[in-house]
Amino acid sequence: MSIAAAHQDDSGEVVLAARNIAKSFGSVHALKGVNFKIHRGQVTTLFGENGAGKSTLMKILSGVLAPSSGDITLDGAPIEFSDTIEAREHGISIIHQELSLAPNLSVRDNVFMGRELTTRTGSVDYAEEARQTQLLMEELEEDIDPLTPVEELRLGQQQIVEIARALSINSRILIMDEPTSALSAAEVEVLFKVIRDLKARGVSIVYISHHLEEALQITDHAVVLRDGVMTAYARREDIDLEWIVRNMVGENFDLGSPPEAQFGDVALSIDSVSVPDASGVDLVRDLSLEVRSGEIVCIYGLMGAGRTELLEAVAGRLNLTGGRVVLDGEDISHLGIAERIRRGLVLIPEDRQRDGLVQTMSVGQNLSLASIGAFTRALFTSPKLENEVIDESIDRVHIKTSGGSAPIGSLSGGNQQKVVIGKMMATHPKVVLLDEPSRGIDIGAKAEVFKLLAERASGGVGVIYSTSEVGECLSVAHRIVVMRRGRIAAEFGPDVTKAQIMAASGEAID
Amino acid sequence: MSKSQTMTDSEGKEHKTPMFGGDFDIVRLLLEGRAFFALIAIIIVFSALSPFYFSLNNFLIMSSHVAIFGLLAIGMLLVILTGGIDLSVGSILALAGVCAGAMMQGLTAEAAGVILYPPVWVVVLLTCLVGAAIGALNGVLIAIFRVPAFVATLGTLYVARGIALLMTNGLTYNNLSGDPALGNTGFDWLGFNRLFGVPIGVIVLAVVAILAALLLTRTPFGRWVYATGGNARAADLSGVPVKFTTVMVYTLSGICAAIAGLVLSSQLTSAGPTAGTTYELTAIAAVVVGGAALSGGRGTIGGTLLGAFVIGFLADGLVIIGVSTYWQTVFTGAVIVAAVLLNSVQYSGRRRRSAGSGTPPSPKPSKPS
Ligand SMILES: Nc1ncnc2c1ncn2[C@@H]1O[C@H](COP(=O)(O)OP(=O)(O)OP(=O)(O)O)[C@@H](O)[C@H]1O
Ligand SMILES: [Mg+2]
Numbered sequence: 001m002s003i004a005a006a007h008q009d010d011s012g013e014v015v016l017a018a019r020n021i022a023k024s025f026g027s028v029h030a031l032k033g034v035n036f037k038i039h040r041g042q043v044t045t046l047f048g049e050n051g052a053g054k055s056t057l058m059k060i061l062s063g064v065l066a067p068s069s070g071d072i073t074l075d076g077a078p079i080e081f082s083d084t085i086e087a088r089e090h091g092i093s094i095i096h097q098e099l100s101l102a103p104n105l106s107v108r109d110n111v112f113m114g115r116e117l118t119t120r121t122g123s124v125d126y127a128e129e130a131r132q133t134q135l136l137m138e139e140l141e142e143d144i145d146p147l148t149p150v151e152e153l154r155l156g157q158q159q160i161v162e163i164a165r166a167l168s169i170n171s172r173i174l175i176m177d178e179p180t181s182a183l184s185a186a187e188v189e190v191l192f193k194v195i196r197d198l199k200a201r202g203v204s205i206v207y208i209s210h211h212l213e214e215a216l217q218i219t220d221h222a223v224v225l226r227d228g229v230m231t232a233y234a235r236r237e238d239i240d241l242e243w244i245v246r247n248m249v250g251e252n253f254d255l256g257s258p259p260e261a262q263f264g265d266v267a268l269s270i271d272s273v274s275v276p277d278a279s280g281v282d283l284v285r286d287l288s289l290e291v292r293s294g295e296i297v298c299i300y301g302l303m304g305a306g307r308t309e310l311l312e313a314v315a316g317r318l319n320l321t322g323g324r325v326v327l328d329g330e331d332i333s334h335l336g337i338a339e340r341i342r343r344g345l346v347l348i349p350e351d352r353q354r355d356g357l358v359q360t361m362s363v364g365q366n367l368s369l370a371s372i373g374a375f376t377r378a379l380f381t382s383p384k385l386e387n388e389v390i391d392e393s394i395d396r397v398h399i400k401t402s403g404g405s406a407p408i409g410s411l412s413g414g415n416q417q418k419v420v421i422g423k424m425m426a427t428h429p430k431v432v433l434l435d436e437p438s439r440g441i442d443i444g445a446k447a448e449v450f451k452l453l454a455e456r457a458s459g460g461v462g463v464i465y466s467t468s469e470v471g472e473c474l475s476v477a478h479r480i481v482v483m484r485r486g487r488i489a490a491e492f493g494p495d496v497t498k499a500q501i502m503a504a505s506g507e508a509i510d
Numbered sequence: 511m512s513k514s515q516t517m518t519d520s521e522g523k524e525h526k527t528p529m530f531g532g533d534f535d536i537v538r539l540l541l542e543g544r545a546f547f548a549l550i551a552i553i554i555v556f557s558a559l560s561p562f563y564f565s566l567n568n569f570l571i572m573s574s575h576v577a578i579f580g581l582l583a584i585g586m587l588l589v590i591l592t593g594g595i596d597l598s599v600g601s602i603l604a605l606a607g608v609c610a611g612a613m614m615q616g617l618t619a620e621a622a623g624v625i626l627y628p629p630v631w632v633v634v635l636l637t638c639l640v641g642a643a644i645g646a647l648n649g650v651l652i653a654i655f656r657v658p659a660f661v662a663t664l665g666t667l668y669v670a671r672g673i674a675l676l677m678t679n680g681l682t683y684n685n686l687s688g689d690p691a692l693g694n695t696g697f698d699w700l701g702f703n704r705l706f707g708v709p710i711g712v713i714v715l716a717v718v719a720i721l722a723a724l725l726l727t728r729t730p731f732g733r734w735v736y737a738t739g740g741n742a743r744a745a746d747l748s749g750v751p752v753k754f755t756t757v758m759v760y761t762l763s764g765i766c767a768a769i770a771g772l773v774l775s776s777q778l779t780s781a782g783p784t785a786g787t788t789y790e791l792t793a794i795a796a797v798v799v800g801g802a803a804l805s806g807g808r809g810t811i812g813g814t815l816l817g818a819f820v821i822g823f824l825a826d827g828l829v830i831i832g833v834s835t836y837w838q839t840v841f842t843g844a845v846i847v848a849a850v851l852l853n854s855v856q857y858s859g860r861r862r863r864s865a866g867s868g869t870p871p872s873p874k875p876s877k878p879s
Contacts, residue, residue, distance in 0.1 A: 317747060338749035347747060355747050358740035360807030369737055370748040372730040380728045423748065 013040045015204050016061065016092075016173060021070035023056055023228075025410065028402065030056040032228040033070070038173060043195065043205040045215045047244050048225035049442040050414025051400045054208050055097050057225070058175045061206075062094040063087030085114075091172035095162050095179050097208075097413050097440065098353055103151035108133045110150055111165045136164040141190045152278075155182040155351055156303040163191065167198075174198065175206045178413070180214065181440045182350075184303040184468050185502075192218050210414075210442050211469065212244055224248055249444045255475035256447065258494050259454040264293035265328075267462035268314070268345065268431040273323035275306070275313040275486075282321065283309040285486040291431060291462040296453060298477035299466040300501055306486040307466040308350055311433045315347035316340045327431065341370060344430030348421055348437055356420035357408055364390040364404025366419050371426045393422040398448060414441035421449065425456070432456065434465040438472060450476045470498045544852055545800055545816035548845070549823060556827035563830055570709055574701075574777065576822035577711035578603075578770050580815055582793035583800070584722050585645075585766030587814045588759040590797050591726075593739040593806025594659035596760060598648060599767040599793055601670035602641050603786035606771030608674040610637045611683030611781030614697055627692040630699075638768045644670055645764020649757030663760075667790070674783035682782035686775060701776030711773045715815075718766065723811040735759060739806025795842070796821050799849040820845065 016038040023031040030053045038044055046054045059065040061072065063081030072079055074090060081087040084094075101110045108130050117125045117132075133146035142160050150158055159182045166174055180188045188211075195205055195218055209215040216222075222239055224232040224247040232247040268291045275284040284306045291297050301307050312318045314325050316337040324333040327345050335343075349355035357366055367390050368375065375385035390404040397418045401411055408416065417440055424432065432453070438446045453463050454476045467473060473480045473496075480492040482504040490504035557564035582599045589596040613633045616625040628636070644666055651662040688694040703710050726732035734755040737745035746752045770789075775781035800817030802809025824845060828838045 315747070336751075337746060338751055341749035349747055354741075355743050358737050358744050358807070360740035360803075361736060365733070365736075369733065369745070369750070372733055376730050380724075381730060381733065427749075 014038065015040045016072065016074050018057075018061060018072045019070055021057065021060060021072075022068045023053075023060060023065065024068050028410070030228055031060075031067075034225070034228070034230050036061075036223065036230065038204045038206060039221065040204050041199050041202045042220040043199065043207055043218055044221040044223060045207045045209070045219035046223050046225055047212070047215070047248050049248060050445055051412035052225040052442075053228040054225055055177055055412065058094060058177050058206065058208065061087075061173075062092050062175055064094070088169060088171070092175070093166050093169040093171040093173070094175040095166045095177060097177040097181075099158055099162055101150045101158060101161060104149060106147045106149055107137075107144055107153075107161050107164075108146040110161055111136065111146075111168050113165070115169070132168065133164065136168055139167070139194060140164060140187075142187070154303065154308070156184060156187060159183060160187065167194070171203070173204045173206070177208045178210065178440055179207075180209060180211060182303075182436075185470075187303070188214060210438075210440065210446070212241055212443060213471070216241060216244070245443060248442070255472060256450045256454055258296065258476050258478045259458045261294070261478055262458070263295050264460060266290050266326075267293040267295075267328060268464075269326040270310075270314060271324045271326060273310070273313060273325065274321045275309045275318055276321050277309070283486050284313065286323070287483075287486070287488060288323075289464075289481065289488065291464055293430065293460045293462050294457050295479065296457050296463040296465070296477050298473045298475075298480045299464060299483055300470065300473050300480060300505060301466070301468070301483035302505055303468060305483040305505070307483055308435055309486075310483070311347055311435050311464070311466060312349075315345065315433055317347070341427055341429075342373075344428070346370070346424040346427055346429040346432055348424050348432070348434045350435035350439065352417055352420050352439075356423075357416060359408060361408060362404060363394075363399070363401050363406045363408055363411065363419060366408055367393045367404070367423050367426060370423050371428075374426070389426055393426045396425060397422040397452065398445075414445050417441050418445065418449075421452075425452070429461060431462040432464070434463070436467060437465055438467065438469070446472075470501050473501055474498065545813060545820055545849070548799075548820050548849075549816060552820065552823050552827060556823075556831065559831045560827075563827060568830075570704075570707070570712070572823055572826045573715075573819075574709040574711040575826060576818050577709070577715040578774050579789065579792050579796055579822055580715045580818040581718060581766050581770035581773065582789055583796035583814050583818045584718055584811065585763030586790075586793040587797045587800070587802055587809055587811065588722070588726075588735060589659075589763050590794075590802055590804060591735050591739045591806060591809055592756055592759050593742070594652065594756070594759070595663065595794070595804075596645075596648065596763045597660065597663040597790050598644065598666040598670055599763060599770075600786040600789035600791075601667045601674070602644050602764055602767035603771040603774065603789060604783055605644070605670045605674040606637045606641050606768035607775035607781035607785050608677050608683065608783050609640050610634075610697070610772055610775055611686055612677060613637075614686045614688060614694065615683060616692075627689075627694045629694055630688070630696045633694075633697070634772060637772055638765050641764040641766075641768025641771070642761050643764070645761040645767075646757060648764070649760035652760065653753040653756035671783070671787075678783050680783060682780050683775075684780045686779050686781065698776055698779050700773055701779070711777065714769065714773060718769065719811055719815055726811060731755070731758070736807055739808075741807075792821060795846045799846060801849075817849070 014037050018034065018036040021031055021034045034057060036057065048054050056065065060067045063084045063086055079090065102113065105113070111133050112129045117128050119125045130146045137144050137146065140160055140163065142157065144153065144157055144160065150161060153161065159179065163179055180191060183191065198205060207215060207219060220236050222234050222236065222244060223230060224244065226248065234243065270287065270289045272286045272288050273284060274282045274286055277283050287310060299307050309318060313320055316335065320333060324331050326332065327343055332340055332343065358369065368386050371389060372381065375382050375389055387404065394401065394404065399418045399422060400415050408419065411419065421437060437449050441449065453465065457463050478494060480496060480501060481488055482490045482501055484506050492500065562568060582603065585599060586596055610633050613628055613636065616627050618625050648663050648666055651657045652659050686697050688697055700710050705713055726735060734745070734750045737750050738752050738755050742752050771786070774785060796817035797809065797814050798804065798817070799820055800809065800813030800815070802813065821842060825838060825842060828841060
């Protein structure tokens with residue numbers, strides 16, 4: 001802790017300081033005496049594995065949770081927040097890791113939820129709210145009408161709304177818990193521009209991200225949290241990527257390389273498929289793609305390129321307007337999701353809260369949900385066999401949990417993601433589709449996920465995964481397919497460069 | 511699949527799916543058992559107030575009243591677990607009674623010019639089919655045509671009641687005991703007889719409850735019900751047949767309502783088209799008092815049964831000590847609200863406590879080290 005003790009008294013003025021913060025959930029000690037400082041007009045980034053306690057610390061600083069012990073000083077005076085409203089009054093706001101928007105309300109109403117602007121007569125000033133929302137959208141360079149219902153936006157745009165809401169508060173301290181997990185590279189650039197503006201205005205920022213390179217671009221201070229303890233601190237100038245990874249997980253990870261190519265027959269064939277959106281415009285146009293068993297294909301594309309729509313249509317969630325999906329030589333275009341899963345085609349969806357997890361069920365019940373048949377004997381499920389399936393899954397994808405009976409909400413974000421992956425892997429699929437499988441998981445877990453994919457592929461499984469991080473294309477994939485506006489724009493082998501991929505996707509490179 | 515087992519069993523972990531309630535630790539027991547404690551409190555209070563309340567015979571009589579609500583509540587629980595609601599059960603109950611009554615009076619076969627008197631078991635079966643059909647109609651409207659459950663079942667509430675009124679012209683079938691000469695006696699057995707001293711209605715409730723509990727906790731269908739109510743989108747993507755599950759729970763609710771209608775008309779040896787008015791609300795109340803969440807995904811058969819007993823024993827107790835019916839209504843309402851208040855305590859409490867239960871933290875290594 002000697003490094004931690006020397007924590008940041010050198011540079012700039014400390015706005016907020018937290019001392020000896022501890023937090024337990026029952027017998028889980030999420031934080032064990034953390035010291036943390038925030039400097040005026042600078043960015044402090046928190047690094048750490050899934051479940052290290054980053055979100056918990058931020059929730060304490062923003063009044064969502066009360067610490068079990070420890071104290072917080074704001075501008076040198078001790079302070080206690082009883083709720084988020086009080087924290088907001090002191091100028092602290094937070095962008096949560098999991099979106100907290102009301103899907104039925106418009107962008108405008110979400111931005112001003114709980115802080116509605118009123119006219120002199122006391123009615124809501126919708127016009128002014130819409131105007132300010134419009135300005136925020138312009139600042140974030142996003143073409144979103146303030147009156148669009150949030151549920152009609154794709155995930156990345158919803159995240160933009162979440163960011164806009166935090167910006168609209170004009171706080172002195174802005175906490176961003178994985179604000180970019182669903183954003184494209186271009187959108188991240190815009191966000192960084194906004195962050196630089198905020199810094200210039202004296203706003204202090206706390207940033208959390210599992211995109212380490214990205215975070216290094218913007219941060220001034222790096223703090224590493226490990227198992228609820230602060231293990232390292234450094235100023236940006238003194239460190240590099242390797243330092244972070246070493247301090248986070250103790251060793252350097254790479255995302256693997258393609259497993260030896262031993263391809264079998266074509267496992268999945270997507271044959272000139274078109275997928276329409278709600279208004280009938282094709283988001284995926286006449287697209288064909290084949291995956292052999294044992295092959296790993298990466299689909300790269302910007303947000304809105306149609307990757308999610310393609311994968312959901314192949315899995316049976318969306319209808320096709322044309323083309324067919326062939327699994328193991330059989331046309332399965334007319335089959336329902338359940339039947340496709342039974343035949344060995346599974347999708348791991350992008351949005352785990354909405355499409356992946358059943359919040360009212362335990363970790364174990366979530367893990368076993370897609371493979372109930374495997375532990376059903378005659379009419380009844382066998383708790384013993386089910387526990388075997390669950391324990392095997394927990395072990396297979398390395399979920400950090402107190403056991404299968406723990407509530408799903410008690411897991412950290414990354415571990416929840418692993419539950420979704422584990423659930424579909426438990427069905428022993430032949431072809432796995434993964435939509436942004438690394439969303440919100442730490443570098444170690446990411447490496448594990450890719451290792452898992454490589455392992456499955458060596459066992460003869462065909463894999464398609466989508467990503468919007470170029471770095472992830474150049475990991476285990478045998479083939480990289482770039483999608484652009486619903487079509488395949490280019491195909492590469494594993495020896496392609498990042499620049500080539502980005503150019504094909506239509507992304508501007510500086 | 512690389513199987514790496516042997517590890518977890520030694521830790522003695524449990525992921526149990528308890529049949530009635532939850533793991534047994536004290537705080538949870540107190541909260542989850544609150545309907546149970548309410549029931550005890552009700553029994554103690556009324557026993558003190560009336561010398562007639564605390565006797566085996568009175569309990570059995572009250573239980574046969576509870577049987578009606580209990581049967582409706584079990585069907586209702588299935589529906590509520592999927593995040594829906596079924597307002598039509600009271601009307602289905604009446605229609606089922608009327609159908610049974612009509613069949614007991616004899617079916618006129620126009621063409622042959624004869625009157626048929628089906629035996630009782632056929633009557634029972636056909637009546638259950640009527641309930642199932644209306645329930646399935648609800649389910650199809652909701653699952654396939656995407657009519658909101660509240661509206662769809664509100665519609666069938668009116669339609670089923672209307673058909674019952676049409677069939678009887680507003681009158682009541684009185685003599686349901688059948689005629690030995692026609693071979694259709696035995697209908698009153700359901701409502702009047704006892705097996706080992708226990709009214710048949712109560713036994714029917716017990717059997718249905720056990721079947722439903724098995725269905726919910728030990729079959730894939732039960733898991734589908736909880737998953738559909740917890741997050742239908744995620745369930746769908748995991749291969750749960752969400753539409754089938756939805757249609758089935760409304761069908762089962764219809765069958766439960768028909769069984770309740772049979773038991774009720776047998777108890778009264780009469781079947782009227784206005785029977786069971788507002789019983790759907792009592793059934794919902796029983797489910798809620800029993801700790802289920804109206805938003806779906808949470809609730810147990812055991813809790814629902816307790817809820818039905820709390821409401822039934824309270825209502826009968828108020829009658830026995832001679833409280834006016836107006837006050838009975840007030841008390842019942844107060845109990846429901848108090849139960850829902852405790853619900854929110856329970857669910858926020860569970861979230862806070864959750865990490866405390868189970869084994870001490872044994873974090874799996876999240877990386878090779
Ligand atoms: N409400 C809760 N109940 C029980 N345990 C919890 C709760 N919230 C968090 N935890 C536990 O506290 C620990 C820290 O979780 P936290 O969400 O802060 O991690 P994190 O560093 O943000 O991880 P990630 O990168 O995955 O978001 C985890 O072990 C988690 O399981
Ligand atoms: Mg987090």
